[in-house]
Amino acid sequence: MKNKVSFIVDFFSYGLKGGSSYYAWLGILSLFILPWAYGSYQQMVAKGMIVAGFTDQISWAVYEGNFVFLVGVAAAAVTVVFPYYVYNYKTLKNVVLIGEMLAITAVLLVMLFIIYHMGRPDRLWHLAPIIGIFSWPNSILTWDVIVLNGYLVLNLICAFYNMYKRYTGQPLNEKFYMTFVYISIVWALTIHTVTAFLMNTMATRPMWFHSLMPLKFLATAFAAGPALIIVALLTIRKNTKLEIPDEAINLLSQIVVWFLGIALFLLLSEVVTELYPSTEHSFQLKYALFGMFGLSKMVPWSWTSYLVMIGSFVLLLIPRVRKNYTFLPIICISLFIGIWIDKGYALVISGMIPSPLGEFSEYTPTWIEIFIIAGNWAIGLMIFTILAKGAVGVMLGDVIHPSAAGKEVAHH
Amino acid sequence: MPEDKESEVKREGVDFSKRAFIKTALIGGIAVASGAVIAKKIVSNIPNTGLTNASVSDELQQDRVMKDKEFVVMSKEEKDRMVQMFVSEYKYTA
Amino acid sequence: MKIKKITKVTFGALVAGTVIFGIGHFQTQAQQEQPAQQAAATATVTECFESREGYTARSRVENVVPEYGYPNIKCSQTTGGVLWWGDPYDDTIPMGDMPDIDDITKGDYLTEDAVIKPREPQLNYFNMDPDKHCVMCHDGKAVPFPKDKKPRMITMHQDIVEDSMELMHGEGAIWCLDCHNATNRNTLIDHRGKEISFNQPQKLCGKCHGVEYRHWRMGIHGKRIGSWIAGGKKRWWVCTECHNPHTVQTNRFQPLKPEPAPALPKGMKNADHESVHAPSAAGHGEATPAAMH
Amino acid sequence: MPAEEKKEVKGTTISRRQFFKQAGAVSAAVAAAAASSVIAPEEAEARTTFAEFFQNNYRLMTDEEKKEAIARLEQRHSEEYGKKVTVDGSPAMKDVLFGYALNIQKCIGCRRCVYACVKENNQSRHDTEIQWIRVIRMEKGNFTVDDMDKGYPNSPNESFGIQVGGNAYKNAGVALEGQHYYQPERVPEKDAFYFPVQCMQCEKPPCVKVCPVRTTYRDPDGIVVIDYNWCIGCRMCMGACPYWARRFNWGDPNLPAEEMNPKTHYLGNRPRMRGVVEKCTFCLQRTRKGRYPACVEVCPVGARKFGNLLDPESEVRKILDRKKVFRLKADMNTYPKFFYFID
Incomplete structure (x- = not known):
């Protein structure tokens, strides 16, 4: 117990220590906290969700979109865990923990966003099994609650058990550890699939109501997630002594290309399927792509996102560009933003336009909403920075129990 | 040669003149009769057109629009089956 | 040194933010009170018609059911039609x-x-x-x-x-x-x-x-x-x-004069896009793949 | 462990309740004397919200708990609105299954039903405005017989000299494409008809299926109800409803005290709070007492009909027997109990 406490203390105190650029980064992120606090107070305490841009016509919007997108980011940890443990891809040795830290952060952020999406977060306990009513298995939302919390727990166990064993210099209990690793690999696929089911089981929203949705969700997630991991790895490599081989980054950028290609193919087949017969079911997609009846707020967003995705795909196909580590993070960041627009903004919102009664309206996020979203992301990045920093410390052997210092134990 | 052709045409015209006359008369007769019928119809309808049209457009318009919209009207069997379902599956749970 | 600077900046931003936050909060409170005053200012129509304008004019009588303080009818403020029957x-x-x-x-x-x-x-x-x-x-x-x-x-x-x-x-x-x-x-x-x-x-x-x-x-x-x-x-x-x-x-x-249209959804300035609609008509409709007869 | 917690919760509620009983006489007097007092409603609200926080889903409450919850609400709303407010908790009537029929040929689009509903059911009047009924104005469209003979495209270079029929390249319309914000001088207009939509009280309601906390459920009389106090505001039901029948209280509802309808039902028209979903209940505070819904009563042309689907003598059953009936979005397989009919 004492060891565990000292591990936690050491882990986080290492995570909070750093050079001046590290503090500058955290300082920049903390600048978002004030408007976030203001927005949160307005929405949670003073006035309710009316401060955001929601309407009865567009009742799911950017909070839900960020939720959907971040579930994908969380699921993407599997793209490093899977090759490392299943294919024994050793170059990913130092990457796995970063991936798991990203997954933990993303799930936490998912939960943060969903609390903002709820009208009555104070009644969250109604959803708790036994003391509340947990309408499982009828409501897909309850499935999502299970898979997301399960994934969080699995990742916490895998990552922190591994790190704790490194910290104390003890060997891993392979059976115990690998069981959780394999479960978490399968689980990662379920979280995004179930989130897709959450939307595509709504028969009344034609844009979501097709069976490609879970596939497309996974494909975009496995492009956006590794893109973020690449950026994180390059930053870590630049700023710490942690060894991250080029092969690891190359593997990840290949994963990005492959899944981005699949995502674009699925997008194409969706567009053709909807637009050629041009039934009323295509209205949502048409609104997103071309605008309808003079309403076209979504058009620049969706085209930006598609062009960024196509452009990144073409660029990343070229090995020379993929291996250029000055261009690669730029492409990765823009791709990440492009997929965020597609899933986090365009998909959720245009799916609600028109309403089931054929009413067209548009969505305008309010400043308070933007404050909250930016603040949530800043909090997420802050958590990720600290967790990743701590993990790097563990991997470097800087975070280590005094008794274990100097010991060498073989680890995964 | 041109004279020959002309005379031939004339000859044909003369040859078939009787039959042509009957034909013309018949067609003319039918035309006149049907014209009269149509005229009668039109004339007899004139005083009422305003009101009839108004009535038609007011009363039947929605019917027409509904047909264009093609909302599916339930068949008698369908309705009976549905009502039967409502009745038989009703259960009161306090 | 840098850390000190950053702390100073952050603290300054915190103070400034609190001020802005406070002002914003009171402003929004003031805005909230306005519509209530407007609602109170509207005059009450006390006589209205039932189905046919000019055929049945009915006067509103208060406290038909004294327990609840019901009027016998509620009149539309905009069209003069009965909107609700108490008794x-x-x-x-x-x-x-x-x-x-x-x-x-x-x-x-x-x-x-x-x-x-x-x-x-x-x-x-x-x-x-x-x-x-x-x-x-x-x-x-x-x-x-x-x-x-x-x-x-x-x-x-x-x-x-x-x-x-x-x-x-x-x-x-x-x-x-x-x-x-x-x-x-x-x-x-x-x-x-x-x-x-x-x-x-x-x-x-x-x-x-x-x-x-x-x-x-x-x-x-x-x-x-x-x-x-x-x-x-x-x-x-x-x-x-x-x-x-x-x-x-x-x-x-x-x-009849219709009751007013619903409020436009937030963020919409007008409903002009509705008139741009090429009214569909023969569209098969969600529910309706087959013909009517 | 959970059982203990439940007991604790119950204990708190009861002790609160006893406190109310003691304070009851005093506060009632205060309410009567100073109805205009600004402080009283806030106090009442603060006192009750604490107890409400721990209360169970209405469907699972014991009769005792229901009575307590209702008494709590009655007292609070009476103070808040300065008049005697009753909250009814009456269950569904036996051998009754409500059905609704609307004569689409008769509807003139006057929107009186919309406002009758607002007055009856205590919806928020502004910011944000909530209306449970939406009337859509529809027009005869542009898929005309004349166009059938026309070629497309008009340019001879592209047409290959073959006509394809003028409608082939046009987009199909939506069944429910029309104007929601029409505002003519007079209704009905020529060349238009009107399509009111509200909750259909489906027999197979998608909204009930998706609710993660079962705050919305179908009562035995076929009405899909919501326990506003159990709703967590996730809006899954709003996404799932094919009829766009559900509305959300984005902010605190704005309900002027003088317009508040004091005869309420727990599952129906009692004042709602911020962050919960609400919808049409066929005015169950009225219909469970035998009275017609407000929209039926107010319709100036008698287009709306209401009754018991189990009773062959009811108006709805007679309409099903005799008229041409269709259901909106029947392919969604939700078995709506709201029928549109034509003569």
Whole structure:
């Protein structure tokens, strides 16, 4: 117990220590906290969700979109865990923990966003099994609650058990550890699939109501997630002594290309399927792509996102560009933003336009909403920075129990 | 040669003149009769057109629009089956 | 050194933010109070019509059910129509007898608890004697009876019946005295010479419009308020409460001013995009892959 | 462990309740004397929200708990609105299954039903405005017979000299494409008809299926109800409803005290709070007492009909027997109990 406490203390105190650029980064992120606090107070305490841009016509919007997108980011940890443990891809040795830290952060952020999406977060306990009513298995939302919390727990166990064993210099209990690793690999696929089911089981929203949705969700997630991991790895490599081989980054950028290609193919087949017969079911997609009846707020967003995705795909196909580590993070960041627009903004919102009664309206996020979203992301990045920093410390052997210092134990 | 052709045409015209006359008369007769019928119809309808049209457009318009919209009207069997379902599956749970 | 600087900047930002936050909060509170004042300022309409403008004007009476402080009716502030009935039977009388109809449904169970809003008290033209009204003039002496029922123009009574000059009903085949009783103008009359009260015009209308009358009797045509329970007490609307018998041929219902449109969704400035719609029509529709018949 | 917690919760509620009983006489007097007082409603709200926080889903409450919850609400709303407010908790009537029929040929689009509903059911009047009924104005469209003979495209270079029929390249319309914000001088207009939509009280309601906390459920009389106090505001039901029948209280509802309808039902028109979903209940505070819904009563043309689907003598059953009936979005397989009919 004492060891565990000292591990936690050491882990986080290492995570909070750093050079001046590290503090500058955290300082920049903390600048978002004030408007976030203001927005949160307005929405949670003073006035309710009316401060955001929601309407009865567009009742799911950017909070839900960020939720959907971040579930994908969380699921993407599997793209490093899977090759490392299943294919024994050793170059990913130092990457796995970063991936798991990203997954933990993303799930936490998912939960943060969903609390903002709820009208009555104070009644969250109604959803708790036994003391509340947990309408499982009828409501897909309850499935999502299970898979997301399960994934969080699995990742916490895998990552922190591994790190704790490194910290104390003890060997891993392979059976115990690998069981959780394999479960978490399968689980990662379920979280995004179930989130897709959450939307595509709504028969009344034609844009979501097709069976490609879970596939497309996974494909975009496995492009956006590794893109973020690449950026994180390059930053870590630049700023710490942690060894991250080029092969690891190359593997990840290949994963990005492959899944981005699949995502674009699925997008194409969706567009053709909807637009050629041009039934009323295509209205949502048409609104997103071309605008309808003079309403076209979504058009620049969706085209930006598609062009960024196509452009990144073409660029990343070229090995020379993929291996250029000055261009690669730029492409990765823009791709990440492009997929965020597609899933986090365009998909959720245009799916609600028109309403089931054929009413067209548009969505305008309010400043308070933007404050909250930016603040949530800043909090997420802050958590990720600290967790990743701590993990790097563990991997470097800087975070280590005094008794274990100097010991060498073989680890995964 | 041109004279020959002309005379031939004339000859044909003369040859078939009787039959042509009957034909013309018949067609003319039918035309006149049907014209009269149509005229009668039109004339007899004139005083009422305003009101009839108004009535038609007011009363039947929605019917027409509904047909264009093609909302599916339930068949008698369908309705009976549905009502039967409502009745038989009703259960009161306090 | 840098850390100190960053801390200073962050602290400064915190203070500034708190100030902005405070100002914003109070401003928004002030904004909230405005609409409530506006709502209180609107005048209250206390008289409104039920179905047909100009036919039944009803006054709002407060505290019909004192326990709840109900008015008997609530009036629309924008169109002058009744929007809500507190007491559905207020001001009504029993329907009285109704002849049986040979319908396949069982019996005529509804008539027992049927009430209507009487029309007769509203016939107050020259209302010096409560029993007279129309008979004041149409007593056979002051105004002579027409000898036949041949349709002809009359110039009388445009003050009571605005459309008396352009009778649409029957497309010129009938005229005033086919419905109005020549000898007792306070009543209506059917084709067999039976006197019919203005309270019960359906007894006259039903003579020609049999299908509508039967459907009305069944409760699937026309309007009723009160109890939905079969056999429960209901106030029935009679024919003339909805239809203007003089112009029914062109206007089944008299056009009304509609209640205001719903508020536009947040962020929308107008509904112009709706008029851009190429109105679809023959679109198959979600529900509707097949044809109507 | 969970059982203990439940007991604790119950204990708190009861002790609160006893406190109310003691304070009851005093506060009632205060309410009567100073109805205009600004402080009273806030106090009342603060006192009750605490107890409400721990209360169970209405369907699972014991009769005792229901009574308590209702008494709590009655007291609070009476103070808040300065008049006697009753909250009814009456269950569904036996052998009754509500059905609704609307004569689409008669509807003139006057929107009186919309406002009657607002007045009856205590919806928020502004910011944000909530209306449970939406009337859509529809027009005859542009898929015309004349166009059938026309070629497309008009340019001879592209047409290959073959006509394809003028409608082939046009987009199909939506069944429910029309104007929601029409505002003519008079209705009905020529060349238009009107399509009111509200909750259909489906027999197979998608909204009930998706609710993660079962705050919305179908009562035995077929009405899909919501326990506003159990709703967590996730809006899954709003996404799932094919009829766009559900509305959300984005902020605190704005309901002027003088317009508040004091005769309420727990599952129906009692004042709602911020962050919960609400919808049409066929005015169950009225219909469970035998009265017609407000929209049926107010319709100036008698287009709306209501009754018991189990009773062959009811108006709805007679309409199903005799008229041409269709259901909106029947392919969604939700078995709506709201029927549109034509003569």
